[in-house]
Amino acid sequence: MLSQEFLEKMKSLDLEDVSQYIRSISTPMLVSMGAVAVATTYYLTTRPKALPPLWDLHTQSVEVPGSDFVHRSALQKEDGYLTHVYEDARTMYESFIRGARVSNNGPCLGFRKPKQPYEWMSYKEVMKRAENLGSAFLHKGHSKTTNPHIGIFSQNRPEWTISELACYTYSLVSVPLYDTLGTEAISYIIDKGETLQQQNVLLNYSHPFRSPKGAMLTHGNIVSNYSSFIKLTQVRLRCPLNSSDVHISYLPLAHMFERIVQGVMLVHGARIGFFQGDVRRLSDDLIALRPTVFPVVPRLLNRMYDKVSDRQRS
Numbered sequence: 082m083l084s085q086e087f088l089e090k091m092k093s094l095d096l097e098d099v100s101q102y103i104r105s106i107s108t109p110m111l112v113s114m115g116a117v118a119v120a121t122t123y124y125l126t127t128r129p130k131a132l133p134p135l136w137d138l139h140t141q142s143v144e145v146p147g148s149d150f151v152h153r154s155a156l157q158k159e160d161g162y163l164t165h166v167y168e169d170a171r172t173m174y175e176s177f178i179r180g181a182r183v184s185n186n187g188p189c190l191g192f193r194k195p196k197q198p199y200e201w202m203s204y205k206e207v208m209k210r211a212e213n214l215g216s217a218f219l220h221k222g223h224s225k226t227t228n229p230h231i232g233i234f235s236q237n238r239p240e241w242t243i244s245e246l247a248c249y250t251y252s253l254v255s256v257p258l259y260d261t262l263g264t265e266a267i268s269y270i271i272d273k274g275e276t277l278q279q280q281n282v283l284l285n286y287s288h289p290f291r292s293p294k295g296a297m298l299t300h301g302n303i304v305s306n307y308s309s310f311i312k313l314t315q316v317r318l319r320c321p322l323n324s325s326d327v328h329i330s331y332l333p334l335a336h337m338f339e340r341i342v343q344g345v346m347l348v349h350g351a352r353i354g355f356f357q358g359d360v361r362r363l364s365d366d367l368i369a370l371r372p373t374v375f376p377v378v379p380r381l382l383n384r385m386y387d388k389v390s391d392r393q394r395s
Contacts, residue, residue: 137155141155146160156312164308166312170304172300172301173300176304177208180346183323189206189207208250225253229252230253234258234260237330238355303341307348322345322374325373326346326349326373328342328346328353328354329354329356329372332376360381
């Protein structure tokens, strides 16, 4: 209000009047105005600068010569799609082995009990548990050629990732099940779900009036997907991940997005900490874990915003 009043008076005064007006301003007012000017100057000179685009924003894709309207990302220098980033990580199993090596058998999967710090399993410990579980699958008659499908129906927890790693280890097919599909849909997937080829993951999705459909994903699909994420963060954001990074896993692992994030973390030997299973306690888990990678969805951000606003009002 004071600044608006000051500007209005300045517009209607000549130079002599301005000089008299300035002399009439109290010292505290002048100090305040000076502080505002200094603070504004400091902000304008030190604020982070926007990252320059690495390509023309009007041409973010390039048409592949000789194709019918097929485009590739402008990040790619060649017409082929990105299959992998690391030569020693072309499958999800190799990705985990690479993570164990680059982390020097560092902490891998973490969990916590209420009001307790996180407890961690090393990469070798996780691999050992996956090998034991996979051996049990084989003992029960599952193999690459006979009954290869392993359903995983659980909240996010270390055992989820260990179960999927067991499938990777013995070339089995993981079939994520999600409670939101409903009992009828889950029963349909378990009883009648079939595959058309060898793959790594059979990802099911539902339609309100139809039977669930399975999206068949190979190791190459998933590695190519997370490789694109890695390249984008390394080239565009200049923030490559490494074994010191920490991810909090709370988005459903039955969705492919969370699995891609975990693939990115594991191939770099990073840590994955799981929430307690209750989104209402997620803030406590964040404080305890202090993640460097925190994927969020709008619904959660809105909830966090409302919580902060309520505290400010109170």
